[in-house]
Every structure is written in structure tokens, then in C-alpha cells.
Amino acid sequence: MSGFSSEERAAPFSLEYRVFFKNEKGQYISPFHDIPIYADKDVFNMVVEVPRWSNAKMEIATKDPLNPIKQDVKKGKLRYVANVFPYKGYIWNYGAIPQTWEDPGRNDEHTGCCGDNDPIDVCDIGSKVCARGEIIRVKVLGILAMIDEGETDWKVIAINVDDPDAANYKWRSHSTIILSLPGINDVKRLKPGYLEATVDWFRRYKVPDGKPENQFSFNAEFKDKDFATDIIKSTHDYWRALVTKKIDGKGISCMNTTVSESPYKCDPDAAKAIVDAVRKCFLEKGQIWC
Numbered sequence: 001m002s003g004f005s006s007e008e009r010a011a012p013f014s015l016e017y018r019v020f021f022k023n024e025k026g027q028y029i030s031p032f033h034d035i036p037i038y039a040d041k042d043v044f045n046m047v048v049e050v051p052r053w054s055n056a057k058m059e060i061a062t063k064d065p066l067n068p069i070k071q072d073v074k075k076g077k078l079r080y081v082a083n084v085f086p087y088k089g090y091i092w093n094y095g096a097i098p099q100t101w102e103d104p105g106r107n108d109e110h111t112g113c114c115g116d117n118d119p120i121d122v123c124d125i126g127s128k129v130c131a132r133g134e135i136i137r138v139k140v141l142g143i144l145a146m147i148d149e150g151e152t153d154w155k156v157i158a159i160n161v162d163d164p165d166a167a168n169y170k171w172r173s174h175s176t177i178i179l180s181l182p183g184i185n186d187v188k189r190l191k192p193g194y195l196e197a198t199v200d201w202f203r204r205y206k207v208p209d210g211k212p213e214n215q216f217s218f219n220a221e222f223k224d225k226d227f228a229t230d231i232i233k234s235t236h237d238y239w240r241a242l243v244t245k246k247i248d249g250k251g252i253s254c255m256n257t258t259v260s261e262s263p264y265k266c267d268p269d270a271a272k273a274i275v276d277a278v279r280k281c282f283l284e285k286g287q288i289w290c
Contacts (some may be wrong), residue, residue, distance in 0.1 A: 002045065004035060006069075006133030009279065013056060013078060016282050019069035019133040020275055023257075027268040028275050031135075032060050032067040032119060033243055033256035035098040039137040043161055044232065048120050048134040050094040055080040058066065058097055058132060062118060065103050065255045065274045069133060075277065082113030082208035082221065086200060091201055093130040094124040100235035101242050106248075108152040111145050111217045115152050117252070119234045122156040125194060126163030137161045141169060141230035145217035146202050147250075155202065156229055157184065165190065182224050195222055 003024035010016035021031045028037070029282045031047045039045045049058045049069055057072040057079040064070070072079040080088060083234035100114025124130065124138055159166050169186040188197055199220045201211050242248045243254045243262045254264035257271055 002135045003019045008223050011055045028069045028271040030256050034258045037099040043137050044097050046095050046136050047095050048095040048130040050090045052093045052129050055089040055091045060070035062252050084204050092125050099239050103238040111152045113152045122158050124160050126160035140228050141287050142222040147215040178233050184224050
């Protein structure tokens with residue numbers, strides 16, 4: 001168990017809906033900044049934003065204090081992804097690795113495009129349908145280099161370490177296990193067609209909204225676990241520069257309770273006051289907040 005918990009506020013699928021996060025002491029924290037990137041050696045934490053098969057576009061609110069999960073809004077309307085045939089909603093548990101950031105001011109050497117200004121995205125391909133706001137531990141299997149409207153938008157492929165099949169994802173040399181590490185080739189073997197479906201989904205999911213198809217580097221081929229880990233580590237370095245004010249986040253809220261070298265660090269009472277202020281704001285507007 002991670003020791004972290006989530007707390008829903010207001011009704012799901014409403015403009016007021018928020019998912020706040022707490023540590024093991026019940027104190028409010030930021031899922032972006034206060035949940036560690038690593039759960040264990042070679043195991044990363046993942047914040048689940050969107051459960052598999054659902055359509056509501058939920059995401060960590062990077063510009064809001066404490067960065068709760070909320071539903072994305074465009075032109076005043078809540079956003080949902082379309083069901084792109086033959087898929088129903090998101091085809092994996094979708095979320096982010098905390099303490100990472102794709103720097104919009106840095107040109108990615110692999111894609112030639114700048115980052116998308118968000119934590120790095122991760123797709124959990126395990127069998128369990130996770131809950132929104134759940135923190136799971138994942139093994140990284142590989143990565144896809146997507147270019148979304150001219151921005152670098154890496155998609156990490158991973159599996160929940162508690163999944164019944166997690167132990168089956170290893171590097172192999174013929175029939176001999178040479179390293180006990182998860183690998184992208186095992187996804188091809190154990191879930192035939194899943195990687196192709198992932199590329200197809202990411203390529204076309206915005207088309208129903210009138211957007212062009214997304215593009216990919218490396219001819220839409222997945223890179224392996226070691227490559228993926230290097231990318232994640234680089235986005236962790238960019239995050240650290242962001243949260244220590246070495247880079248201007250241009251609107252990103254870096255409020256946190258645990259990063260000792262960060263000038264944005266606050267105490268638990270200040271974090272609670274943020275949640276109380278959000279609640280008070282909605283109540284004053286006559287909106288339901290439970």
C-alpha cells in the first residue's frame with residue numbers, strides 16, 4: 001500500500017468536481033509534486049486519472065494549487081473522448097508519473113518538438129480497472145513518442161506490479177530469462193495487437209473533434225524499457241528545475257509540502273487552507289460541494 005489516499009469533492013462530471021490527495025497522515029498534498037516518482041527500485045508511482053473504458057477527460061490540474069484531478073474543459077464544456085471504433089473510451093488505465101514534467105521550453109532531441117507542459121503520461125495495461133485518483137506501482141515496459149499538435153507527448157507503457165500477469169513481462173533471450181526486467185516485446189507476445197491498437201487509438205482519438213491525426217517519431221515504433229526509463233528520468237530532472245524555480249513554469253502551480261529545496265514548499269495548514277478556500281468559493285456561488 002502506498003499510504004496515499006484521494007478525496008472526491010462535488011459531483012463527478014461537473015465543473016466543480018475535484019479529486020484532492022492526502023498523505024498517510026491525512027494531510028493534503030499535491031499529486032504532481034509530493035508523491036515520489038519511485039515506489040521502489042525500478043518501480044514507479046502512477047496517478048490514475050482515467051480508468052480504462054471511461055470517456056471523461058480527467059487530468060491533474062497543473063495550474064491549480066495542490067494540483068487536484070479535475071475534468072478538462074474547453075469553451076466552457078466538459079471534455080470527453082469519443083468512442084473511436086472499435087474502442088470504448090480509453091483502452092488502458094491512463095494517468096501520469098508524479099514528479100515529472102515535459103518542458104515546453106525545451107526542444108526534444110528525439111521528436112524535434114517542445115514538451116507539452118504536463119507530467120509524463122503513462123498507460124497501465126494490466127487487467128484491473130483502476131479507480132480515478134488511485135496510486136498504483138508500475139513496471140515500465142516501453143514508450144511511444146507521440147507528437148500532439150506540434151508538442152512532444154511521450155506515452156509510457158507500463159503494468160501494475162500487482163497485476164496477476166506482471167511477473168510474465170521480462171526481457172528474454174530465446175527461451176532463457178536473462179534479466180528479471182519487464183520488456184516491450186513481451187507485450188507483443190502476451191497481448192497480441194494491443195500495441196497496434198494503442199498507436200491506432202492515439203492517432204485517431206481527436207479526429208471526431210475535428211482535429212488532424214496525431215503523428216509519431218520513430219515511425220510509431222515503441223522504444224524499449226531502458227529508453228523509456230531514460231526519458232522518464234530526464235522529465236524528472238526538468239520537474240526538479242521547475243519546482244526549485246530554476247525554470248519559469250509560466251502559470252504552473254508548484255505548491256508542495258515535501259520538496260525541501262523548493263521555494264514553493266508550504267506547511268500542511270496552508271495546504272488545508274487551499275482546499276477550504278476552493279470549497280468556500282463554490283459554496284458562495286451556490287454550487288453543491290459535498
